[in-house]
Ligand code: 5AD
C-alpha cells in the first residue's frame with residue numbers, strides 16, 4: 069500500500085506519467101475488467117442556494133438563466149434515457165429546495181419503475197431526507213468532498229462547513245447507499261501534499277466511486293482569473309486513486325474532456341471504468357454550466373450515447389450490460 073510520500077512522488081512525476089497511467093490501466097483490467105459502465109446524467113436544476121467561489125451556477129452568478137425541470141419532465145427524461153439503454157440514471161442539480169423530500173421521493177419511485185439504478189447528486193440534505201430517498205429507492209449518492217484542506221474548503225465557500233459535508237457523507241454511507249465522492253485538482257492554493265491527503269481520505273472513507281476532475285475557472289465567478297488544473301495532474305491523481313482502491317468505480321470525468329478532445333478516452337486508458345454521458349435535453353444542457361467549455365452542449369442524448377459507445381469500442385472495451393454496482397474484490 070502506497071504511503072503519503074510515495075503518493076506525492078507519483079503525483080509530481082510528470083516525466084514518468086506514462087508508466088503510472090499504464091500501471092493504473094493494468095490494475096483496472098485486473099480488478100474491474102474491460103467493461104465500461106455508462107450512467108445517464110440528468111441535470112435537472114441549475115438553481116442553487118450555495119455560493120461556492122469556483123462554481124458557475126453559484127447563487128451570486130446573476131448572469132445565469134435559471135431553470136428547473138418539473139416533475140414530469142424529469143421523469144420523462146429518465147424514461148427516455150432508460151429507453152436508450154442506460155442502466156443507471158444520475159439525477160444531478162444545484163441545492164434547489166423546490167425539490168422537497170416528498171417531491172423527490174415521488175420522482176425516485178416513478179423512475180425506479182424503468183428498471184434502473186438511481187444515483188442522487190443533489191448536495192447536502194438532512195439525515196431524514198437521505199433516509200427517505202433511500203427508502204423511496206435511491207441506490208447511490210454522489211457528493212464530492214472537493215478538497216480535504218479545510219482552510220481551503222472554507223475559503224472556497226465561507227458559508228459552508230467541511231465538517232457538515234463530511235457528516236453528510238458518513239450518513240449516506242450508513243444508510244446503505246453506494247457512496248461516490250471525489251475532488252477537484254488544481255484549485256488555487258491546493259498543494260500536491262493536500263491532493264495526496266485527499267486520496268488517503270477517500271480510501272479511509274471507503275468510497276464505492278471516486279470522481280476526480282480538473283478545476284476549470286469559470287469567467288463569471290470570483291476565481292475567473294485563476295490558473296485551473298491540468299489534464300496531466302488530473303489523470304495522475306485518478307491513476308493513483310486506482311492503485312489505492314483497485315476495485316472501485318472511477319469515472320472518466322467530463323471536465324477532463326473539456327481540457328482535451330480525447331480526455332475521457334485517455335482517462336479510460338488510465339484507470340477509469342465509468343462514463344457519465346449527458347442525457348439532459350434541449351437548452352438545459354447549456355444552462356447547466358459549472359465550468360466553461362463544457363462538452364456536448366449542442367448534442368442530443370441519443371447522439372452522445374452512440375458517440376461514446378463508438379469511442380469505447382474503438383479502444384477495445386465493452387459497454388457494461390448490468391447496473392455496474394461496485395463489486396468488492398474478495
Ligand atoms: N471546474 C471543475 N469542476 C467543477 N465543479 C464545480 N465547479 C467546477 C469548476 N469550475 C465540480 C465540483 C462538483 C461537481 C458536480 O462539479 O467538484 O462537485
Ligand code: FES
Nearest residue numbers: 364367372375376
Ligand atoms: Fe456527447 Fe460525444 S459524448 S458528443
